[in-house]
Amino acid sequence: MWLAVLGLVFAAVPPIAWWRLARTRLIGWAVSVPLLMGAAVLIAVQHGWVIGHRADAHLVYAVASTALIVCGCAWERHQEGPGSRAWTHRRNGAIGLLGTLLAVTGAGSLLYALLMTEASMPSARAVPPLPAGLTVLSESSSCGSGNCYRLLEIGSTNGLSRDEIVRTLDRPRETCRPNGWLLDRRDLCIGVDDSQDPRGRVLLYVSLSNLLD
Known part of the structure; x- marks a missing residue:
């Protein structure tokens, strides 16, 4: 609960700072609208209504909103x-608010980047959607050798053979991308285990490796 409240306070700081600073109606609204839109997107990411990386979203919001207010x-x-003179006093207060926001965000981002170097279990959201006619028969997960992974046994709902399932998945080679937008640079890899499984299974894996591997 307190994290949700803290997130709302974080999102509210730039609009409040600008409300204290704005002197004209036209420019006030020209800056307020994108600030409020950014705050709404951040809150949506915080609550999982929009899929995104929360740490990255907080960093981008803090920097972009401060730059917008300066402009x-x-x-x-x-x-x-x-x-x-009265506006100067309000400006000093706003500088304090935004400076605190940037300092807290910077420290939190640095700590997050340092923590996000070890392997951890990939998010369930990282599992790609399956083509029509395919289904997950079983799922397991484990960690070892510098990475953690989800392993899914893929089956067919319409009688496809093993080779046909592999072709339908259309993943001839492993694909990798950073796990985050900015701060989490660990490799998130997705592929199909094409080794000859003794039970004839088709195995789709999602792995997340150490940053320094």
């Missing part, structure tokens, strides 16, 4: 000139 202030200064 908005520069635009208003160009249009309206320097702010009043």
